Amino acid sequence: MPDLHIVTYPHPALLRPARPLVRIDEELRGIVRQMFALMYEAKGVGLAANQVNLPYRLFVMNLSADPAKPEEEHVFINPVLSRPKGSEEAEEGCLSLPGLYAPVRRPAQISINAYNLEGEEVSARLEGLAARVVQHETDHLDGILFIDRLSPTVRMALQEPIKEFEIIYHSKQCRREIPDNEAIIRQLEVLEQLRT
Ligand code: ZN
Numbered sequence: 454m455p456d457l458h459i460v461t462y463p464h465p466a467l468l469r470p471a472r473p474l475v476r477i478d479e480e481l482r483g484i485v486r487q488m489f490a491l492m493y494e495a496k497g498v499g500l501a502a503n504q505v506n507l508p509y510r511l512f513v514m515n516l517s518a519d520p521a522k523p524e525e526e527h528v529f530i531n532p533v534l535s536r537p538k539g540s541e542e543a544e545e546g547c548l549s550l551p552g553l554y555a556p557v558r559r560p561a562q563i564s565i566n567a568y569n570l571e572g573e574e575v576s577a578r579l580e581g582l583a584a585r586v587v588q589h590e591t592d593h594l595d596g597i598l599f600i601d602r603l604s605p606t607v608r609m610a611l612q613e614p615i616k617e618f619e620i621i622y623h624s625k626q627c628r629r630e631i632p633d634n635e636a637i638i639r640q641l642e643v644l645e646q647l648r649t
């Protein structure tokens with residue numbers, strides 16, 4: 454497993470639905486450890502596997518953002534959300550769109566069903582920040598970013614900074630600092646065959 458790093462919009466891994474995992478093994482536990490480390494380093498509260506260029510339905514979460522509180526760490530494998538209720542607006546950001554923050558309206562409560570790293574089924578009814586984070590992260594696994602959930606006026610106001618991410622990304626590709634999209638997608642397809 455190569456060293457993982459967080460990829461930024463518009464990296465193709467972020468725009469492509471991730472595949473369900475079929476097994477949990479030592480390599481996957483290593484991936485999860487690296488994902489937590491990257492999340493803490495970036496001061497985030499959640500990180501989805503496709504944000505580190507892995508096409509798997511898995512995300513990690515620690516609402517305290519504090520590596521000294523491992524008891525608040527959660528791993529969600531193949532999560533399924535259901536029974537959305539209510540509606541709440543709050544500001545969101547994303548480690549794949551660093552520095553960009555905007556209000557996003559989402560259901561206030563949600564149920565999640567998933568597997569943890571021990572392969573046990575877990576379910577919870579969530580509200581507040583936890584409900585928001587699991588919806589944001591499950592969106593990632595479906596290839597959806599929080600900028601896809603903005604109201605039309607907010608989206609218009611953020612048009613330029615979003616375009617800026619695209620310009621920077623493509624200029625890095627032109628300078629060969631990032632592989633071209635075809636090469637990235639070929640690598641994702643290989644990883645999909647490996648574990649899904
Ligand atoms: Zn995000």
